Amino acid sequence: TVLMSIATPVLTMLYAGGSAEMQTLTCSFTLWCMPQIFFYGIYTVLGQVLAAKEHFAMYAWSSVAANIISCLGFGVFIIIFGKANRMPLSFWNGNTLLLTAGFWTIGVAAQALVLFLPLIKCGIHYKPSFGIRDIGLRSMGPVAAWSMGIVIVTQIVVMITTHITTSVPFVAEKRLGLDQFEVAGNATYQNAYTMFLLPYSLVAVSVATAIFPKISRSIASHDLHSARNDLSEALRHVSIIMCFFTVIFIVIPTPISLALIPSISVQEANLMSAPLMMLAFGLPLTSSYLIIQRTFFAFEDGKSPFIFAAAQLLTELFAFVCCINVLPPTYWVTALGSSVSISYFLTFPSLVHMLRNRFNNDLDDRNLAITHIKITIASIVSIVVGLLVSKPLLHVLNFNSPHMHGILRWVYAILICAITTIIIAVVYLSALLLLKTRELVDLSAPIISKLAQKIPALAPLAKIFEETAKSQSQHEQKNLRIPRRIQSDAKYHDSSNSKNF
Incomplete structure (x- = not known):
């Protein structure tokens, strides 16, 4: 400090x-x-x-x-x-x-x-201790060193991109003669990025924090099977929630910006919308990376996260530099948001490959693939329905009128967000339910069951979820089999005297 x-x-x-x-x-x-x-x-x-x-x-x-x-x-x-x-x-x-x-x-x-x-x-x-003896540096030293490497690479890329985004208003004024306040700059991007981080911080960080001790204990006891199942379950559950937020950010970026940051104008919210939408596409992968990173740390492996982070950040920087050499300054901030998401899509397979090697080439691929296909279908349907609902709603409320009072516009923004979010949630959950998404039942059944006890109208819905859970449980028991890599797990367990996982 x-x-x-x-x-x-x-x-x-x-x-x-x-x-x-x-x-x-x-x-x-x-x-x-x-x-x-x-x-x-x-x-x-x-x-x-x-x-x-x-x-x-x-x-x-x-x-x-x-x-x-x-x-x-x-x-x-x-x-x-x-x-x-x-x-x-x-x-x-x-x-x-x-x-x-x-x-x-x-x-x-x-x-x-x-x-x-x-x-x-x-x-x-x-108890204050000013020495470094007996604080775990022997085992955590390499992990800490690789983590420091991630921080250094991240800050170098952030330094370059921030220097560019803070200069955008001045460049736009000089090249295009535009008012600096009418051009998206670093403040616009930081606001969009802060909103992007809200679900990430609330959901992904919470899940990663909760699951890390459990996965660490399984790996420490050489129980790869349990660690794999916990990781797969966490990734699938997080993806369901994060894709829902992705849909929301894509459908109503301007109303949600005004609802969460009421001090900004419609013009400022519109400037935030494009980078927020672009960042939203990468939200599920960004969240999954956090959980996977913690899993690597449980293996005392800091090198693999560093390799991925370096590849992702350099890809992001390369894409951003290419964009600013082609696009006018008014699109640079949006290009940065796009570069972040594109870099995750391009480099994420390498992360999965390194993770698969840690789990003896078995990552519960089938369940992960099926669940994410269902989530993608539900997300696309929800985006289409959400756009069909939000556009007329914005027009009816005359939301973009320059004559609307600030407080009234904020109330309208909250109203639009509430109506659209409820409709999107119904469509999203219904689509996942129709696709028989087991993870949805796992997440929702306990909540709906408790709500049904207080709200009798929800009893039929609770019954549907209960029957679906029973059906899926019976199906899983019928198809229960020994994991195909159980022999590898046994070999892993036998290597308990080895210091390297």
């Missing part, structure tokens, strides 16, 4: 484009945010300790503390200064920086420090 704070001016020069005044402001914001490195480190370490102890509640909810504190700062900012859009750079001073970047850093600190409470309840008491 100290080194990064000292290097802030250099980092600002590398990452941020634009005028000297803009770089100075960026440097000020960065200095306020640098302590977050230390507190995010504490949060990550304590969170993983709690996850290993299977205490997930406080780890999952600690981010609420950060959000409350940061929202408090932003709330005071809005009360005093309003939206503060299109303000000169001189507007930003110590007070405005404190209420924005300062409160954000305080929130991150609270998010980390609050985890000491459940840690103490687990019987683990913090």
Whole structure:
């Protein structure tokens, strides 16, 4: 944290484009945010300790503390200064920086420090130790080194892309004579990327955190069969949820942008829509990679994730550079979102190949393939129906009218999101149910059963899910067979004296 704070001016020069005044402001914001490195480190370490102890509640909810504190700062900012859009750079001073970047850093600190409470309840008491002996570096050293490599490669690519996106408004003004505020730049992309990360953070990170200890225990006991089944189940369940969010982002990008970020205008939301849609196509693969990465870590393998990350990031950078040399500046941010998704599609097979080698060439391929084919069909149907519903709805509500009041537009955005999401959910779930998707029953049956106890109208639906679950269970028992690689698993088990998995 100290080194990064000292290097802030250099980092600002590398990452941020634009005028000297803009770089100075960026440097000020960065200095306020640098302590977050230390507190995010504490949060990550304590969170993983709690996850290993299977205490997930406080780890999952600690981010609420950060959000409350940061929202408090932003709330005071809005009360005093309003939206503060299109303000000169001189507007930003110590007070405005404190209420924005300062409160954000305080929130991150609270998010980390609050985890000491459940840690103490687990019987683990913090004792400062300034040495590096007996902290697991012998076994985790290589994994940590490869992980650091991922961070370095990621930051190099982010540095290049961020430098370009921060320069887009200035380039567009110079080349095309456009108003800088009418061109999608780095702020637009960051807003779109933040929305893209919402389901990723809520679902993929939660599943990866919960499944990692279980897979680690199976691999540590050389039970590849159980680890494979847990991994396959996690990937299939996450894909069902993530593809639903992909459909939502593709169908209603502008309304959902306005609903989640009410301070922006329709024009700003429209600028966010294209990169958000492009990022959404890669959401399922991005989420799957996180779970697969944790699985490699359970094998104490950091090299395979590094190889994939390097290939994916370099592919992303190559695609982005090609795009900016062909397209006008107004499309550069959208091109970046497209490059991210394209890079995952092109490089993901290599990740699967490396993962298959870890599981003796058996990844439960049949179940994974069948489930993802069903999910793809359901997603396409949902996108078509969603577009047929949302377009007339936007027209009837006159949503894009420049004369609509800001609060009314926000209410309409929420209304459109609610109606469209409900319709898409019904179509998506119905399609998966018609395709007899077992994972849907696994996810939904317990929830619907509990709801049916309180809402009698849901009893018929609960009965359908119950009968489907029984039918699938009988079908699985009829077709139950010994895994075709069980012999390889046995050999793996016999190698318990080997240090290398």
